[in-house]
Amino acid sequence: MEGREDLERETLGRRNRRDTLIVTVVFLALVGTAFLGVKLINPGYSREPYQRTMFVLEDYVTITAYGKDQARVEGAVDEAFRELQRLDNVFDRYDPESELSRLNDAAAREAVPVSEDLWKVIATGVEIYRESEGAFDITVGPLVDLWDVLGRGARGEPPPGDAEVAAALKLVGSDKLELDEAAHTVRFLQPGVVIDVGGLAKGYALDRAAEILQSRGVRSGYISMISTDLTLGEKPGSAGGPLWRIGILDPRGEDYLATLLLPGETYVSTSGDYQRFFEYQGVRYHHILDPRTGYPARGAVSVTVVGGDDGARSDAFSTAVFVMGYPQGLEWVKSRGLECLLVDASGEVHYTEGMRALLEGIKETTTP
Numbered sequence: 001m002e003g004r005e006d007l008e009r010e011t012l013g014r015r016n017r018r019d020t021l022i023v024t025v026v027f028l029a030l031v032g033t034a035f036l037g038v039k040l041i042n043p044g045y046s047r048e049p050y051q052r053t054m055f056v057l058e059d060y061v062t063i064t065a066y067g068k069d070q071a072r073v074e075g076a077v078d079e080a081f082r083e084l085q086r087l088d089n090v091f092d093r094y095d096p097e098s099e100l101s102r103l104n105d106a107a108a109r110e111a112v113p114v115s116e117d118l119w120k121v122i123a124t125g126v127e128i129y130r131e132s133e134g135a136f137d138i139t140v141g142p143l144v145d146l147w148d149v150l151g152r153g154a155r156g157e158p159p160p161g162d163a164e165v166a167a168a169l170k171l172v173g174s175d176k177l178e179l180d181e182a183a184h185t186v187r188f189l190q191p192g193v194v195i196d197v198g199g200l201a202k203g204y205a206l207d208r209a210a211e212i213l214q215s216r217g218v219r220s221g222y223i224s225m226i227s228t229d230l231t232l233g234e235k236p237g238s239a240g241g242p243l244w245r246i247g248i249l250d251p252r253g254e255d256y257l258a259t260l261l262l263p264g265e266t267y268v269s270t271s272g273d274y275q276r277f278f279e280y281q282g283v284r285y286h287h288i289l290d291p292r293t294g295y296p297a298r299g300a301v302s303v304t305v306v307g308g309d310d311g312a313r314s315d316a317f318s319t320a321v322f323v324m325g326y327p328q329g330l331e332w333v334k335s336r337g338l339e340c341l342l343v344d345a346s347g348e349v350h351y352t353e354g355m356r357a358l359l360e361g362i363k364e365t366t367t368p
């Protein structure tokens with residue numbers, strides 16, 4: 001009981017201490033992402049689940065949980081949120097006290113030992129950098145800071161110039177990281193490197209929250225982090241089971257592109273250019289950057305990946321596929337055993353065969 005209010009107060013307190021820019025970013029994020037990504041379609045529950053939403057890890061997180069013992073379920077959900085809050089303190093690059101900020105400050109001077117959580121996320125990030133041949137790269141930090149899409153949008157500024165982009169790009173590349181597997185240390189081989197785990201930290205946190213829920217009596221449920229989600233166990237028959245119904249939003253429209261029908265224990269991650277962006281002279285500049293060019297990736301406007309067995313990888317895969325675009329991204333993720341739906345820059349909707357089988361009421365195009 002005590003935990004819930006304290007946690008919310010703590011979150012507010014922490015956000016209040018941030019500078020105006022972050023407040024602006026958060027505000028725009030609220031406006032921009034509250035109803036984006038994928039969204040659980042109200043299935044007309046006949047049995048009320050326990051449900052809570054909190055702003056943590058830079059997004060709204062909603063946990064919906066079903067279980068026999070209501071008090072136990074509530075306790076589990078509180079505990080899961082406490083874990084997410086703890087992880088936010090590890091990964092939050094905009095908090096100078098976070099473990100990641102301290103690593104970014106020190107790792108160009110010496111090899112820095114990192115916690116198990118940060119190690120896993122960085123090591124997974126580097127693995128996917130290799131697998132994606134550089135499309136996914138956690139060292140995009142200098143580019144993310146240069147583009148500062150929400151800040152530029154709020155200030156009405158133009159995109160950065162080519163020379164600035166080229167200068168930031170010189171600091172990007174996971175080959176500039178030295179990871180010591182035995183000692184769990186990270187060192188930057190060049191000054192100016194900045195790690196940003198925004199592309200996979202939520203997915204990692206999803207797994208930690210799910211472990212807590214499942215070890216504390218939650219039989220089935222749903223964790224939504226707006227752009228990364230996990231269904232847990234089978235949906236209770238009394239709540240409209242056996243399948244979970246999740247809407248994939250139309251990146252250019254008000255409604256859904258399709259509804260996903262999923263069994264329990266499935267990861268769903270979405271990356272879109274409609275999540276965080278600004279427009280300047282009619283051109284949209286968004287938050288998913290191509291680490292090979294330094295500019296927002298243009299090969300897709302929205303990507304949803306389904307499946308896999310790891311939250312961090314699922315989250316990173318949607319970002320990687322977005323950067324690779326159509327058709328390479330779709331082929332790449334299919335070869336790793338995941339299903340995918342991709343809307344390309346001309347508004348055409350593409351999907352894997354396995355994805356087709358999970359979709360209901362699919363629109364084949366949307367307005368570019």
Ligand code: ADP
Nearest residue numbers: 135136137138140198199227271287288289319
């Ligand atoms: P969301 O932030 O909505 O979950 P994504 O999962 O696609 O969306 O992650 C986008 C975030 O990942 C960006 O805000 C940035 O922090 C980081 N990022 C941007 N481009 C890349 C990239 N090419 N590789 C890895 N991370 C990226």
Ligand code: MG
Nearest residue numbers: 199315316319
């Ligand atoms: Mg992602």
